[in-house]
Amino acid sequence: MTHFNIKTFTGSLQNQTVQLINARDLHSLLKVKRDFSTWIKDRISDYGFILNEDFSPVLGKSEGFFGRPSKDYHITLDMAKELCMLERSELGQQARRYFIQMEKAARQLAQQQLVIPTFLHQGQMSPLPQNQIAIDKDRYIALLESENSLLKSNHGKPLHPRKGQRLDEAEKSEIKRLYAQGMTKAAIARQINRSESAVGVVLKK
Known part of the structure; x- marks a missing residue:
């Protein structure tokens, strides 16, 4: 199958967020012999x-x-698929299957829901079972970056947990605070x- 490289972007039609492509890019990808302006206007009018x-x-x-713009x-992926079919060529069929794969991947990504262990969600008890809440992707990424920063701050050297010393109240409060923010037990242990x-003992209480 031919490797396609066509840019998609997020746009808005009728106040709905949709994935779009530039029809001129599709025209080039399909190697249409007619000039772009005539081709797209005829397709819109005829179909x-x-x-x-x-x-x-x-x-x-x-x-x-000094020319005019x-x-x-900007067309939807559904329109792009139809335009590919109308070309009645092997290249058009391959491009159509490519857009179908893109839509499938986009739906799978949209259905993914990130969850992290915690016991609070915006100051309220979480309704989800097993002490979990759903958070948006940007928030989750920020938490991962926070953990990564902690590792970098130690200059790549392994942390050696303090042993034989009891946790004081300040440390216990910090553990609970970090856990409420969504950090894992392992990340909290590294930080303190x-x-x-x-x-784990503190969080069980």
Whole structure:
């Protein structure tokens, strides 16, 4: 199968967030022999594609140094698939299957829900079982970056947890605070330089 490299981007049609592509890029990918302007206008007219539902016209790059901007079209993936079929070529069929795979991957990504162990969610008890809450992806990434920063702050050297010393009240409070923010037991143990088992004892109480 031919390797396709066509840029998709997030746009809005009828106040709905959708994935779009530039029709001019598709025209180039399909190696259509007719010029772009004639091709896209004929396809829209002949097959009833709907303005602001299937596509949106936009100004493109200027043609020449003093030329007028070209007219581009941002189209949905569904419209792109139909345009591929209309070409009735092997390249068009391959491109259509490519867009189907892109949509499938996008749906799978949207369905993924990140969960982390904690016992609070915006100051309220979590309704999820097993002491878990759902958080948005950006929040989860921020927590991972926080853990990574802790490791870097130790200059790559392994941490050696303090042993034989009882946890004081300040350390216990810090453990609970960090756990409420979504940090794992292992990350908390690294941050306060204590064993993970000691952290676990505090959280069981």
